[in-house]
Amino acid sequence: MSDSEENFTQMGVKPIGSVNIIFYTNPEKDALFLQGEIKDKDNQLPNATIIKRLTQSLKGTVVDSGIQQFLQQLKEEKKTDIIHVLTATPAQHGNGKSFVQSDEADLVKTGDIVGTLSAPEAGVDGSNLFGQVIKGTRSEEINFSFDDSVYIKGTTLIAYREGKVIYDDLNHTLTIDAPFKITISEDKMKAHFTYLDLVPLTAELIHKVIEEEHITFGILQDKIDEAVKIHADTKKPIKDFLVAQGIPLKETKQGRIIYSFETTVARTFEEDKKGKIDHRANNSIQSVNEGERIAIIKPPKEGIPGRNIIGITIAPKPPKEAQLKALKNVRSNKENTEFYAEKNGTPIYKRGTISVVDIMQVEGDLNLSTGNIDFDGSISIEGDVGDDYSLKAEGDIFIGGSVGGSKIFAGGSIQIGKGFNARGNGTAECLGNFSAKFLNEAKVLCEKDLIIENEILNSDVKALGKLIMPEGKLMGGTTTVLSGIFVRDIGSPLGITSTLFPGVNFLYSDRKEGFEKQLKTITERTEMINNTIGPILKDKLKLAILPKDKKANVLNLVNELKTLKADRELIQSELENFLDDNKSNRINEVTVFNVLYPGSIVKIGHSQKDFKTESHGPLLITEDIMNSTVKTGPIKMKNSLPKSNK
Incomplete structure (x- = not known):
């Protein structure tokens, strides 16, 4: 035992050979402590017998382990800690009233x-x-x-x-x-009554308990009478008997967009008769034809309020129209509820807009004869992409082979038939799904799901959807995913540090700030136009005497105001959807189907856990908010395998 000198009283100093031995006691004077300081290491040090002789004049029991610790420190240090070597007989205090x-x-x-x-x-x-x-x-x-x-x-x-x-x-x-109790459901929609006594149950008692719990709505008198009768007939306890029930809320069905194509396409691995997968044939780029209807908007249906047993009305969410803006090669009807392709190509949905783009086909590998590609459409490469290339597409990118240390950006999804062997130099960013056979020292950012077949090794991956790899290993690097992590193994027997952040939107701050900046720009431009043409529009005489060219300018500004209003409504809707999606899509969980190895670090909310031991799944890692920590528990395999967003 050691401590600082501030907690002890010095009793004296005794020179023994080459050592000064300082004696201390505690405030209660029921324990002796020693500290040694060597004057000359060349001389002989004291032994256990000498130390015990020094304590003979005091009353107490020798602490042998303390003496051994004291002597060991003398051999290793010039000055020892203050160490407990003798204990007196402490007083025992009474236990109080029992x-x-x-x-x-x-x-x-x-x-x-x-x-x-x-x-x-x-x-x-x-x-x-x-x-x-x-x-x-x-x-x-x-x-x-x-x-x-x-x-x-x-x-x-x-x-x-x-x-x-x-x-x-x-x-x-x-x-x-109490032999009776009321249990109220968490949503305050139901109350159940339990009665354990043999004394005859009365309706008055049930009503009294109900009143004490402030239940004022949905009281089921017929059920109360039934409980009383059952107890009288059977003389047995009444357990969890429903005595009050509210009216459930019927939630609003918000406006939605129905597409004739998949807005995200999941990676599939179909084997041939020999059990092999032709990754080059697994092209997920979709196509539509000119004149084809590619999307429709369904109007919202307002919900019906509910009321809980406490008497509080629960209002449904206000109805909200779905917003979709037609961009390149897409037209809409007058009501802006139906959208049609104006040419053959690939449909692309991103951030509240829809467009149709061309498809660029590259047979074989991407090489120096092809060079870097920046294409206003989708790109399909049959073979491999080596190191130091740049690929940029407004639509999807499909690569049948493998990718080295190159930079890839897609306004849609990215699908790599084999692996992304970045070796610290490759990056990929997409607004849709990202899928590959494996990642090695890669940096990947995608706004939907990340789907990996075999393994992720020492990579920095971020996704606003799910990480889906039920047969894959996640080893090393940092993983930041909004909608949950589903993986076979995390870490390795070698103790590779793997850091996971489930339930985190890596774009939240930047995206929210971007929306707000756009709204501010529209507001400022709207105010400037209103200040310019407002006085003219209010005075019909001023408008009538304006020259023809200035009248045209006024008309252009009026049309611009209409466009600004439409843009404001669209951006405001996108901002609201973004905030709603960030809340509804957050899944603060990690599902491990096989093994969680030591060295894995999981941070959820304000809690973090560094796993020191090996755990076997299937198990679920979640936040224990009450105890400010991260916990693990078993998970049922049924329905635990996620599906990619459609």
């Missing part, structure tokens, strides 16, 4: 005696190092706790309600558990 249960006190009524307080126990005297007596004290404190179901009068404990006396010997707690 609970003594009355023989008849099992089921009690209000006012019955539950038990009494025992007389406080006397303490046992001890002595200090100098043989002086240390008096054991008598405690007047009550050494158990009790709730408001019990009160004390003198030394008598009296029941404050009817029920069963429950005393917990382990935790020293006393309560009277």
Whole structure:
């Protein structure tokens, strides 16, 4: 045992050979501590026998382990810690007043005696190092706790309600558990009644309990009468009997967009008769024809309010129209509810807009004869993409082979038939899904799902959808995913550090700030136009005498105001959808189907856990908010495998 000198009183110093030995005691003087300081290492150090002789004049028991620690430190250090070497006989203090249960006190009524307080126990005297007596004290404190179901009068404990006396010997707690209770569901839509007594149950008692719980709506009188009858007929307890039920909310069905194509395409691995996968043939780029209807908008349907048993009305969310803006090669009808392709190509949906783009086909590998590609459409490469290339597409990118240390950006999805062997130099960014056979030292950012077949090794991956790799290994690097992580193994037997951040939107701050900046720009431009043409539009005479060219300018500004208004509504809707999606799509969980290895770090919300031992799945990692930590637990395999967003 060691501590700082501030907590001890020095008793003296004794030179022994080449060592000065300083004597300390604690404030109670019932323990001796030594500290050694070497003057000359060349001389002989003291041994255990000498140290014990130094303590012979004091009263107490030698702490052999302390003496051994003291001698060992003398061999290794010039000055030792302050170390405990002798203990006197400490005083034992009384335990205070205990609970003594009355023989008849099992089921009690209000006012019955539950038990009494025992007389406080006397303490046992001890002595200090100098043989002086240390008096054991008598405690007047009550050494158990009790709730408001019990009160004390003198030394008598009296029941404050009817029920069963429950005393917990382990935790020293006393309560009277009522023979009846109301359990209210978390959403306050249902109340269940339990009655354990043999005394005949009455409807009046149930109503009294209901009233005490402030239940004012949805009280089921026929169910209350039924409970009373069942208890009278069977003389058995009534458990979890429904006695009140609210009217559930019927939530609003928000406006939605229905596409004739998949807005995201999941990676599939179909084997041929020989069990091989032709990754080059697994092209997910879609196509539409000129004149084809590619999307329709369905209007919202307003919900119906509900009411809980406390009497509070629960309002549905206000209805919200779905917003979609036609961009390149897409036209809409007058109501802006149907959208049609104006040419053959690939449909692309991103951030509230829809367009149709061309498809660029590259047979074989991307090489120096092809060079970097920046294409206003989708790109399909049959073979491999080596190191130091740049690929940029407004639409999707499909690569049948593998990718080296290159930079890839897609306004849609990215699909790599084999692996992304970036080796610290490759990056990929897409607004749709990203899929590949494996990642090696890659940086990947995607706004939807990340789907990996075999493994992710020492990579930095970020996704606003899910990480889906039920047969894959996640080893090393950093993983930041909004909608949950589903993986076979995390880490490796070698203890590779793998850091996971489930339920985190890596774009939240930048995207929210971007929307707000666009709205600010529109507001400022709208105010400037209104200040310019407002006085003219209000005065018909001024408008009438304007020259022809200035009238045209005014008309252009009026049309611009209409466009700004439409843009504002679209951006505002996108911002609201973004905030809603960020909340509804957040899944603060990690699902491990096989093994979680030591060295894995999971941070969820404000909690973090560094896993030191190996755990076997299937298991679910979630946040334990009450205890500010991360916890693991079993998971049922049914429905645990996620599907990619469609």
